[in-house]
Amino acid sequence: MEENIRFTLNGVNTNLSVDPERTLLWVLRTDLGLTGTKYGCGEGLCGSCTVLIDGEPVRSCQILMKSISDRNILTIEGLGVNGKLHPIQQAFVDHDALQCGYCTPGIILTAYGLLKKTPKPSAAQIIDGMEDNLCRCGAHARIVAAIQSASVVMDGGNNHEK
Numbered sequence: 001m002e003e004n005i006r007f008t009l010n011g012v013n014t015n016l017s018v019d020p021e022r023t024l025l026w027v028l029r030t031d032l033g034l035t036g037t038k039y040g041c042g043e044g045l046c047g048s049c050t051v052l053i054d055g056e057p058v059r060s061c062q063i064l065m066k067s068i069s070d071r072n073i074l075t076i077e078g079l080g081v082n083g084k085l086h087p088i089q090q091a092f093v094d095h096d097a098l099q100c101g102y103c104t105p106g107i108i109l110t111a112y113g114l115l116k117k118t119p120k121p122s123a124a125q126i127i128d129g130m131e132d133n134l135c136r137c138g139a140h141a142r143i144v145a146a147i148q149s150a151s152v153v154m155d156g157g158n159n160h161e162k
Helices: 022-029 087-094 104-115 123-129 140-153
Strands: 003-009 014-018 049-051 056-059 072-073
Touching: 003 022, 003 123, 014 022, 049 104, 056 104, 087 140, 104 140, 123 140
Parallel strands: 003 072
Antiparallel strands: 003 014, 049 056, 049 072
């Protein structure tokens, strides 16, 4: 049976009638057409499906719709503003920190959450904070460099707030 679930999605108040037992991942991709959030392992282990819920990186493949009522969801599509890339997105472009790009949305959102908690992380803190996001292409050093670069541009998280 469907339920009416209200939440904020990428800054827009949203009201959906959905099965409360469906995962957020599939509602985002199938119902709302937001395909930046990727299906990876389906077990919450790879990070491809990462979104932010109330500013915290979470695996959308593990989140049931009934648990997002009145919460704030941010996907990769909502990170940039007015067609301009967010500093983290721009840093990934500038540092060529992606290859196939499949894992990149989840990595970027995890990095965003990391930089909100630790505005000027060391390389070791970045590596530790990104440990649960898998990338098979081998862009790891460039990912760390991009996150460090974004931390400088974001000026301690005071600019480009979401």
